[in-house]
Amino acid sequence: MGVGILASRAIRPASRLLRSQPSNLFLRTIVSKPELQSPEAAAVSQPEPPKNQILPPRNPVGGARVHFTNPEDAIEVFVDGYAVKVPKGFTVLQACEVAGVDIPRFCYHSRLSIAGNCRMCLVEVEKSPKPVASCAMPALPGMKIKTDTPIAKKAREGVMEFLLMNHPLDCPICDQGGECDLQDQSMAFGSDRGRFTEMKRSVVDKNLGPLVKTVMTRCIQCTRCVRFASEVAGVQDLGMLGRGSGEEIGTYVEKLMTSELSGNVIDICPVGALTSKPFAFKARNWELKGTETIDVSDAVGSNIRVDSRGPEVMRIIPRLNEDINEEWISDKTRFSYDGLKRQRLSDPMIRDSDGRFKAVSWRDALAVVGDIIHQVKSDEIVGIAGQLSDAESMMVLKDFVNRMGSDNVWCEGTAVGVDADLRYSYLMNSSISGLENADLFLLVGTQPRVEAAMVNARICKTVRASNAKVAYIGPPADFNYDCKHLGTGPDTLKEIAEGRHPFCSALKNAKNPAIIVGAGLFNRTDKDAILSAVESIAQANNVVRPDWNGLNYLLLYAAQAAALDLGLIQQSAKALESAKFVYLMGADDVDVDKIPKDAFVVYQGHHGDKAVYRANVILPASAFTEKEGTYENTEGFTQQTVPAVPTVGDARDDWKIVRALSEVSGVNLPYNSIEGVRSRIKSVAPNLVHTDEREPAAFGPSLKPECKETMSTTPFKPVVENFYMTNAITRASKIMAQCSAVLLKK
Amino acid sequence: MAAPFTLRKIGVPPNSANLTEARRRVFDFFRAACRSLPTVMDIYNLQDVVAPSQLRFAISAQIRNNAHVTDPKGMEELTDIVDHAKQRHHIIGQYVVGEGLVQNTGSKDQGKSDFLKNFYTSNYV
Numbered sequence: 084m085g086v087g088i089l090a091s092r093a094i095r096p097a098s099r100l101l102r103s104q105p106s107n108l109f110l111r112t113i114v115s116k117p118e119l120q121s122p123e124a125a126a127v128s129q130p131e132p133p134k135n136q137i138l139p140p141r142n143p144v145g146g147a148r149v150h151f152t153n154p155e156d157a158i159e160v161f162v163d164g165y166a167v168k169v170p171k172g173f174t175v176l177q178a179c180e181v182a183g184v185d186i187p188r189f190c191y192h193s194r195l196s197i198a199g200n201c202r203m204c205l206v207e208v209e210k211s212p213k214p215v216a217s218c219a220m221p222a223l224p225g226m227k228i229k230t231d232t233p234i235a236k237k238a239r240e241g242v243m244e245f246l247l248m249n250h251p252l253d254c255p256i257c258d259q260g261g262e263c264d265l266q267d268q269s270m271a272f273g274s275d276r277g278r279f280t281e282m283k284r285s286v287v288d289k290n291l292g293p294l295v296k297t298v299m300t301r302c303i304q305c306t307r308c309v310r311f312a313s314e315v316a317g318v319q320d321l322g323m324l325g326r327g328s329g330e331e332i333g334t335y336v337e338k339l340m341t342s343e344l345s346g347n348v349i350d351i352c353p354v355g356a357l358t359s360k361p362f363a364f365k366a367r368n369w370e371l372k373g374t375e376t377i378d379v380s381d382a383v384g385s386n387i388r389v390d391s392r393g394p395e396v397m398r399i400i401p402r403l404n405e406d407i408n409e410e411w412i413s414d415k416t417r418f419s420y421d422g423l424k425r426q427r428l429s430d431p432m433i434r435d436s437d438g439r440f441k442a443v444s445w446r447d448a449l450a451v452v453g454d455i456i457h458q459v460k461s462d463e464i465v466g467i468a469g470q471l472s473d474a475e476s477m478m479v480l481k482d483f484v485n486r487m488g489s490d491n492v493w494c495e496g497t498a499v500g501v502d503a504d505l506r507y508s509y510l511m512n513s514s515i516s517g518l519e520n521a522d523l524f525l526l527v528g529t530q531p532r533v534e535a536a537m538v539n540a541r542i543c544k545t546v547r548a549s550n551a552k553v554a555y556i557g558p559p560a561d562f563n564y565d566c567k568h569l570g571t572g573p574d575t576l577k578e579i580a581e582g583r584h585p586f587c588s589a590l591k592n593a594k595n596p597a598i599i600v601g602a603g604l605f606n607r608t609d610k611d612a613i614l615s616a617v618e619s620i621a622q623a624n625n626v627v628r629p630d631w632n633g634l635n636y637l638l639l640y641a642a643q644a645a646a647l648d649l650g651l652i653q654q655s656a657k658a659l660e661s662a663k664f665v666y667l668m669g670a671d672d673v674d675v676d677k678i679p680k681d682a683f684v685v686y687q688g689h690h691g692d693k694a695v696y697r698a699n700v701i702l703p704a705s706a707f708t709e710k711e712g713t714y715e716n717t718e719g720f721t722q723q724t725v726p727a728v729p730t731v732g733d734a735r736d737d738w739k740i741v742r743a744l745s746e747v748s749g750v751n752l753p754y755n756s757i758e759g760v761r762s763r764i765k766s767v768a769p770n771l772v773h774t775d776e777r778e779p780a781a782f783g784p785s786l787k788p789e790c791k792e793t794m795s796t797t798p799f800k801p802v803v804e805n806f807y808m809t810n811a812i813t814r815a816s817k818i819m820a821q822c823s824a825v826l827l828k829k
Numbered sequence: 830m831a832a833p834f835t836l837r838k839i840g841v842p843p844n845s846a847n848l849t850e851a852r853r854r855v856f857d858f859f860r861a862a863c864r865s866l867p868t869v870m871d872i873y874n875l876q877d878v879v880a881p882s883q884l885r886f887a888i889s890a891q892i893r894n895n896a897h898v899t900d901p902k903g904m905e906e907l908t909d910i911v912d913h914a915k916q917r918h919h920i921i922g923q924y925v926v927g928e929g930l931v932q933n934t935g936s937k938d939q940g941k942s943d944f945l946k947n948f949y950t951s952n953y954v
Contacts (some may be wrong), residue, residue, distance in 0.1 A: 445949050705952070735952045743948045755944035 317563025422816030429732020461488025469669025473712025529601025
């Protein structure tokens with residue numbers, strides 16, 4: 084995907100808008116002349132450039148910054164006559180990238196291991212008899228690299244010709260058309276005519292599941308998918324079978340790709356061999372409008388780009404964010420977008436006396452709710468925010484409920500007694516990218532593979548890179564890295580806290596131990612005892628230090644961190660049972676049976692999910708792709724979603740509905756615009772206003788008082804039963820239903 | 830109730846001979862219109878909505894607005910109204926509310942803020 088940018092810049096330099104250097108005097112238009120095609124031309128040596136030529140300054144490709152781990156170890160190499168300083172272990176390709184020269188490649192990917200089998204990255208190096216594969220050759224001091232000589236150009240043309248020989252003429256029906264590396268590079272570096280007159284070979288298609296569509300005839304055997312599956316996803320599903328022209332990529336046995344990161348091979352594959360099955364034949368990439376926004380299916384806040392055509396979301400693609408999700412997103416994030424089109428609430432509705440819903444106007448609906456809310460006592464009013472709520476709507480809901488005299492407003496997933504006083508007690512304190520520095524992981528009551536797939540990918544990366552050890556306490560689960568299962572419940576935790584478990588020695592010897600506690604433990608009755616045991620373990624093993632804080636809490640929902648920052652916590656356990664007016668703002672995981680039969684329930688949300696059936700009034704709201712909302716992820720990084728498509732029907736933004744309701748009820752909230760809401764948030768939790776910044780917790784565990792309770796012996800239970808069905812959008816999605824029927828391990 | 834006032838069809842030549850002629854025609858038109866007012870109010874049941882003096886004001890304002898053009902169109906309009914070719918909402922819309930004569934004081938719109946009005950209209954106001 085990346086080299087296409089170079090290629091199209093070479094063809095149409097003026098039309099590139101993003102990241103074009105202002106001093107673009109040195110445009111490399113790549114041209115091949117007939118006199119250069121002959122073999123003699125390749126042997127002619129280039130005239131030496133004058134010694135004192137002042138070359139224009141060059142920036143690294145894509146505006147990247149070069150990180151020198153050891154500044155004394157920098158080497159100097161010459162790329163096309165331009166001297167660059169690179170760190171010691173860099174390859175020739177990376178050195179050329181620093182020098183601003185983007186070398187075409189198919190099999191090389193910066194996050195995967197080096198394969199060197201496509202040969203497209205060949206460049207000429209002085210004093211070398213043959214052109215070298217720049218992705219594999221380490222850069223040596225004083226090397227003179229030439230990327231635009233006739234030899235290099237001829238090599239690229241030859242490689243291109245070979246690749247296209249067995250490649251089917253599928254461009255009109257291939258989904259990758261328009262964003263295909265092969266198309267772009269053949270236009271930029273290939274020759275204009277081919278010499279192949281025999282029959283092309285074809286390969287049988289493999290069934291990899293309901294998400295990845297395979298047309299293996301188009302495969303150019305770059306092995307990116309094989310390396311991705313084994314390194315990043317941790318599952319060795321794919322492999323290369325056969326040799327020579329009979330090579331095929333596939334699973335040797337009839338196996339589906341069940342990994343939760345399987346959708347990323349669609350981005351990785353440079354040709355149309357692996358494409359998205361739900362997106363097959365739906366749209367071409369040039370008719371889609373990309374909107375850069377944030378995903379809310381879990382608490383990680385992966386950066387995504389929503390591609391939409393008109394009012395419909397066509398697909399979701401990951402965006403690069405080194406700190407959170409690198410270049411990957413989980414399958415749930417990628418494929419649950421079709422749930423946005425089903426079961427949508429589009430009009431306000433009131434339940435009639437015969438039990439059926441009737442669509443009404445906003446005026447009537449708000450008037451009814453405003454009437455009823457004045458007939459109940461203030462402590463019988465309960466507001467519950469859902470797992471996909473943004474910070475603005477939660478702030479307005481809390482303000483409104485508080486001004487009506489009630490303190491019962493909380494977010495789903497926070498049980499009674501969770502206190503939000505100290506931020507370290509619910510955030511991932513070492514930050515997601517900081518997990519790479521850990522050398523020992525202790526997972527307590529959390530299965531990161533289903534709870535936060537990106538955190539799991541980071542742990543997998545750390546295990547692979549630095550051989551970190553992972554230990555796990557909880558119900559039996561499968562991990563895609565080597566993991567020691569220490570126990571299933573609080574007993575093991577108590578043993579470790581008291582120092583009796585053999586694992587304690589490993590903890591003491593670790594330089595940067597990381598403890599990850601799952602937020603599912605917050606719902607237990609003996610939560611205080613468990614958390615204090617975890618903190619005593621942290622204390623005893625020097626987990627929390629000024630330079631390294633390894634005590635992490637993994638939240639489950641996108642709205643939880645912001646809710647805890649804003650103070651939406653459940654004060655009394657009996658609030659729901661004694662409520663007469665319940666306001667559910669997208670809260671579907673609430674136990675509907677606990678709501679008394681005579682309570683008046685208002686449901687504000689975007690999908691007709693579980694809680695709608697108990698509601699008396701329905702107020703339609705906008706989903707995360709349709710509103711501008713602030714979300715805080717589990718490490719405290721604040722991000723904002725951007726509206727990509729218009730709202731459905733007569734729906735409004737969540738905070739606007741609560742604000743309008745407050746006005747109709749006679750409560751005067753002091754703001755009526757989103758800037759007003761944000762300045763109100765600023766006075767409560769200023770970190771939520773600083774988007775794209777991570778606010779670490781200020782204090783550590785030393786401030787927490789002693790806990791006197793005892794732990795119960797019930798083992799930890801898994802929090803997420805079905806990875807593919809966790810929120811209202813995924814439950815309404817047909818693709819997720821297919822996945823959970825086919826891909827889950829029985 | 831006044832005796833039904835029949836509108837004599839005045840054939841108006843397109844261009845008057847001179848200015849006095851035009852003035853005379855305009856005044857004749859105004860007089861005819863005002864004399865037909867009670868009939869109009871009876872036809873369209875405008876008794877509670879508006880007073881005759883306000884309608885006269887409206888008519889004179891229209892004449893003033895169109896002072897620079899000839900007014901056979903005004904005659905046509907008057908004929909249409911008297912013949913019940915128009916309907917109540919046309920009259921109210923064009924001559925009552927249009928001139929800002931009657932304030933639309935619905936109880937629900939009283940005291941509503943701009944935010945609420947925009948909220949009821951659409952999500953993207």
